[in-house]
Amino acid sequence: MNTLSKACWIGAAIYASLGMIFGIVMSATGDHSLAPAHGHLNLLGWASLALYGAFYSIFPGAADGWLARAQVLLAHLGVIVLTPGIVFALRGEGEGLAKAGSVIILLSMLLFLLVALMQSRRTPEAA
Ligand code: HEM
Ligand code: HEM
Structure with a gap:
């Protein structure tokens, strides 16, 4: 496994574990008010x-x-900024972090678009 895939999958498993704990706490307390933060963390x-x-x-x-x-x-970075950002926004404590997280997430996706386009030029169609 290359270093970048490792950084994705190990991070993904950590976020999933945190997201699931978040979901279980919501279920146990019956307080679903922060569900969008849980949903986007996952x-x-x-x-x-x-x-x-x-x-x-x-x-x-x-x-x-x-x-x-x-x-x-x-x-x-987007996950780490956006998740608490959504919590603050839902509690009416400011939207700055959510806005910053959203832009970071979008930038990451635009870079991925570039990476995928560059790869599609390198990879022969049959591969
Ligand atoms: C142990 C695992 C999980 C538990 C206990 C759990 C629990 C919950 C609960 C209690 C809600 C609120 C439902 C409502 O108010 O209608 C919820 C919403 C949601 N969950 Fe989970 N969840 C889990 C895992 C996941 C995973 C793995 C994903 C995505 C890959 C996910 C995505 C979502 C989404 C998108 C919502 C809706 C958020 C919204 O309303 O904006 N959940 N979950
Ligand atoms: C920049 C990134 C994103 C932003 C700023 C964003 C923003 C939002 C907002 C404002 C809502 C409404 C929350 C509410 O009703 O309180 C929402 C809902 C939702 N988003 Fe996102 N989102 C983003 C990325 C994503 C991605 C990548 C996915 C899926 C892979 C996703 C899946 C969902 C789902 C499933 C819901 C709940 C829909 C519902 O239950 O009505 N979002 N999102």
Whole structure:
């Protein structure tokens, strides 16, 4: 497994564990008011990062270079900023962190678009 895939999958499993604990606490307390924070921790932290990890495992060549490293770094940073950002926004304690997290997540996806486009030019159609 290349370093970038490892960084995606190990991070994804950590976010999933935290997201599941979050879900279990919500279920146990009956307080679902922070459900969007739980949902996005799981969807951006677990699902999206696991997909990035799969991509970089299937195409290890795409994991080389600063663009791919920046893409994964921003994906992690986005989860770490957006999740508490959604909590603050839902509690009416400010939307700054949520806005910053959203832009970071979008930047990460735009970099992924570039990485995927570059890879599609390198990979023969039959591969
Ligand atoms: C131990 C595992 C989990 C538990 C106990 C759990 C629990 C919950 C609970 C109690 C809610 C609130 C439901 C409501 O108010 O209608 C919820 C919402 C949600 N969960 Fe989970 N969940 C778990 C795992 C996951 C995973 C793995 C994902 C995604 C990959 C996920 C995605 C979502 C989404 C998208 C919502 C809706 C958020 C929203 O309303 O904006 N959950 N979950
Ligand atoms: C920049 C990234 C994102 C932002 C800013 C964002 C924002 C939002 C907002 C504001 C809501 C409504 C929450 C509410 O009703 O209180 C929402 C809901 C939701 N989002 Fe996201 N989202 C993002 C990325 C994603 C991604 C990548 C996924 C899936 C992989 C996703 C899946 C969902 C789902 C399933 C819901 C709940 C829909 C529902 O139950 O009505 N979001 N999102």
